[in-house]
Amino acid sequence: xxxxxxxxxxxxxxxxxxxxxxxxxxxxxxxxxxxxxxxxxxxxxxxxxxxxxxxxxxxxxxxxxxxxxxxxxxxxxxxxxxxxxxxxxxxxxxxxxxxxxxxxxxxxxxxxxxxxxxxxxxxx
Amino acid sequence: xxxxxxxxxxxxxxxxxxxxxxxxxxxxxxxxxxxxxxxxxxxxxxxxxxxxxxxxxxxxxxxxxxxxxxxxxxxxxxxxxxxxxxxxxxxxxxxxxxxxxxxxxxx
Numbered sequence: 001x002x003x004x005x006x007x008x009x010x011x012x013x014x015x016x017x018x019x020x021x022x023x024x025x026x027x028x029x030x031x032x033x034x035x036x037x038x039x040x041x042x043x044x045x046x047x048x049x050x051x052x053x054x055x056x057x058x059x060x061x062x063x064x065x066x067x068x069x070x071x072x073x074x075x076x077x078x079x080x081x082x083x084x085x086x087x088x089x090x091x092x093x094x095x096x097x098x099x100x101x102x103x104x105x106x107x108x109x110x111x112x113x114x115x116x117x118x119x120x121x122x123x124x
Numbered sequence: 125x126x127x128x129x130x131x132x133x134x135x136x137x138x139x140x141x142x143x144x145x146x147x148x149x150x151x152x153x154x155x156x157x158x159x160x161x162x163x164x165x166x167x168x169x170x171x172x173x174x175x176x177x178x179x180x181x182x183x184x185x186x187x188x189x190x191x192x193x194x195x196x197x198x199x200x201x202x203x204x205x206x207x208x209x210x211x212x213x214x215x216x217x218x219x220x221x222x223x224x225x226x227x228x229x230x231x
Contacts (some may be wrong), residue, residue, distance in 0.1 A: 035220075037168075045160070045168060045211055047220040059218035062125075100173060108215050110158035110173040117167065 002026035002113055004096050009118030016086050016122070022079040022096030022115055030074035033057075033099035035111055036081050038092035038120075048094070049081065050108055057106035064090075086122045093117040126151045128214055130223040136231045143199040145226045147212030152192045156216035159188055159197045162225075163208045171210075172197065204230055 008020040022034070036048040049070040050059040058070055069082040079096050097111035127150040137143050147157065155175035160168040170179045172188040175195055185200045199206055207230055212223040 044209075044225045045162075045213075045222040047213075047222065050218065050220070059220075061219055095167065100170070108218060108220055110170055110213070110215055111160075111168075112170050112173075112179065114167045114169070 002098075004098065004113055004115035006094065006096050006115045006118040009094065009120045011121045011123065012086055013124050014087060014122055017082070017084045018086065018120060020081040020083065020094055020096075020118060020120070022081075024077045024079065024098075027098075027113075029072075029077040031102050033101075033104055033106070033108065034072060034079045035097045035099065036070060036079075037095045037097055037111070037114075038090075039095070039117075040089075040092045043092075046092075051079070052106040053103065054105075059108070083120070086120075088122050091120060091122050093119050125219055126153065126214060126216075126221060128212060128221050128223040130210075130212060130226050132226060133224065134227040134229075136229050137202050138231045139202055139204060141202045143202050143206075143228060145197045145210055145212075145228075147190075147195040147197070147223050149193045149195075149214055153214045153216040155191050156214055157188075157190065157195050158213045158215060159186075160211045160213065160222075161206075161208045162211065168211065199228075202228070202230070 051070045067085045095117045098113040100112040101109045157175045159172040162168040176188045209225045
């Protein structure tokens with residue numbers, strides 16, 4: 001079964017840091033670009049970041065640029081999001097998602113597989 | 125950056141009704157447009173990509189059309205299980221912006 005499982009969410013104080021992980025299974029992780037998407041409570045979807053299959057292409061939303069870092073370890077079938085200088089407005093469910101296209105080499109596409117999400121709460 | 129808008133923001137329709145949701149991009153995005161369905165408390169699900177291509181396993185009552193700046197998602201016969209919020213998303217280039225969503229419920 002194709003599956004993505006996020007972990008690492010929790011409660012953190014403003015200005016703090018958190019590292020999210022996404023464990024992939026059921027497909028060849030190293031062939032696909034990956035994304036992070038977030039959803040604040042009661043709000044819509046917001047794309048956060050993208051990393052290509054080889055990590056050669058990375059994009060960030062302006063709202064997180066300079067504070068968040070996306071990375072991946074293809075040997076461990078894992079995607080990461082290092083989040084620093086967290087703000088109250090970063091409070092959200094964070095989803096990892098898979099690029100629809102196999103071997104797209106940095107060309108973004110739609111997101112065909114989503115994890116269940118992990119909740120990040122930034123509050124004092 | 126290209127902005128995505130959707131209309132209406134919410135709608136209520138009867139079972140069996142034809143439902144149409146509109147998505148507009150502030151600049152042309154060719155057909156790099158996806159539609160997602162998010163049921164209450166659930167994870168988003170890809171319905172349509174490339175503006176009009178149905179994702180595998182999605183019921184045929186869903187269809188998409190459009191190119192450039194104007195796109196539509198149509199549900200030909202609304203079913204109770206279609207109660208959800210629907211989002212469009214552009215993916216011609218980063219940022220991969222989502223529309224604000226359209227909430228659909230049953231009258």
